[in-house]
Amino acid sequence: MKKHVVFFEVEGGTDKGLDGYRLDTLPMIESLKKRGWTAEVIFYSDERKDEIFERVVRGADAYVSRINPGNLKDEGAYFQLLRQLCEFDVKGIPHPDAMISYGTKDALVKLRDTPLVPEDTFAYYDIASFKINFPKSLKNGERVLKQNRGSTGEGIWRVQLTSDIGEVEEVPLNAMLRCTEAKDNHVEEHTLETFMNFCEQYIIGENGMLVDMPFLPRIKEDEIRLLMLHKTPVNIVHKKPTEGADAFSATLFSGAKYRYDAPEEWSALVCSFLDSLPVITEKLGGYDLPLIWTADFILDTDEQGHDRYILGEMNCSCVGFTSQLSLSENIADEIISILSEVEPVEQLINY
Structure with a gap:
């Protein structure tokens, strides 16, 4: 050696x-x-x-x-x-393929048959599949679209339907949307057609794609970031989004408040995540866990009314x-x- x-x-x-x-x-x-x-x-x-x-x-x-x-x-x-x-x-x-597996947003799709991720989470790798399927998923409620590239909330959109569309199988192209970007919680009004055309930029190019998952309203209560050193939890960052009807971003740039806790203070979440590591490793390619990496969780409620945490993303490229x-x-x-x-x-x- x-x-x-x-x-x-x-x-x-x-x-x-x-x-x-x-x-x-x-x-x-x-x-x-x-x-x-x-x-x-x-x-x-x-x-x-x-x-x-x-x-x-x-x-x-x-x-x-x-x-x-x-x-x-x-x-x-x-x-x-x-x-x-x-x-x-x-x-x-x-390993570079571990960086890709853990660091790209479609890791969520690979984990959607686990308790970590909602089943109605989708990935769009081409414009055609996005335009066919997104109007159908939006019919079922508010969604969040996440681009594969970018950081600090750029290209992550909360999408709310504001038009009354009645009983239809999918949202029509002329329906009005209220779109909030996580980068700074700014709001834009678009028709569905205009917004999907705008989102094409996130799909084209190398590693372009969009993840489509349900919006979790309890993100306004908190988002939890677990900092991992290989297999060991190091600390917890508790992120509280700023107040406001549309605000949902938990980035510092958007005004979210951060608090740093010891992992012991979140033992249920931490133990559950550690128990999930073998499944995560298997589904993301079988590579060794990254050296320094994070997992972000959003508070949700299960069918019995109990708290549960949903995995929002992982990051391992260059966590500081x-x-x-x-x-x-x-x-x-x-x-x-x-x-x-x-x-x-x-x-x-x-x-």
């Missing part, structure tokens, strides 16, 4: 400090060095792909990806490099922990454990 880890970053972007690095990358490198390992940051670019491949294969045991795919010119080329590295026995933390940089010590231990194929001696929390 070389005892060397490469951290991939990309130059530029809003997630960098004054030194050009992500604020949470160098602490992980320093924590690895304390444990007798070496580590370095390599800035990925398409032009240097072959050079980077040779350098990492020769010198590293593993890579840790700290790149938001949205900051890349060619996301596909980057993932191709990561796959090649994995084929040459460089450990992917995470700048408000808790001391976590770098635990992350370094976990990286070494993954590479040694030995479980950490100390877990953050025991359940």
Whole structure:
């Protein structure tokens, strides 16, 4: 074993400090060095792909990806490099296909036959299927459309039917809609036809798609983000959307209030999610769990009137922990454990 880890970053972007690095990358490198390992940051670019491949294969045991795919010119080329590295026995933390499986919105569709996701959750990969099926799903109540790309609520729309359409099998194209974007809770009025034409932009292009799922009104009570370190829960972020009739976004940009709790304070949710991990892993491709990842939950009510939490999305591309940089010590231990194929001696929390 070389005892060397490469951290991939990309130059530029809003997630960098004054030194050009992500604020949470160098602490992980320093924590690895304390444990007798070496580590370095390599800035990925398409032009240097072959050079980077040779350098990492020769010198590293593993890579840790700290790149938001949205900051890349060619996301596909980057993932191709990561796959090649994995084929040459460089450990992917995470594997590129795990990044895709856990990080894309259609993970929800793959999990819709579990208690985590409503059964009437759909994915549209082409414009034709979207325009045929969305008017039918909208007939059954308020919906949320989520684009595959974007962040901070961009391209996530709450869609309410405001026209009285009577008893029909699907919503007519001239019906009026009230559309609220999660980015900032702003409201737009459109006909169904106009809005679907607008949403075509989310489907075209590489990895374009839309997820269509029921709107859960209790999101106004809270959204819960579970921060995971591999298999271990680290903390809970309790998000309270701003007040307002249409407001539903739980992003900081939209004015939502955040509170940070220990996982013990949400033991029922946490234990239920941990019990679900084998099923999640199986349905999302069988890859190792990501190193640092999140799962967002929305409060709902089951048929017996009991509280339940619905999975809204997961994220594993480049989850930050700048408000808790001391976590770098635990992350370094976990990286070494993954590479040694030995479980950490100390877990953050025991359940």
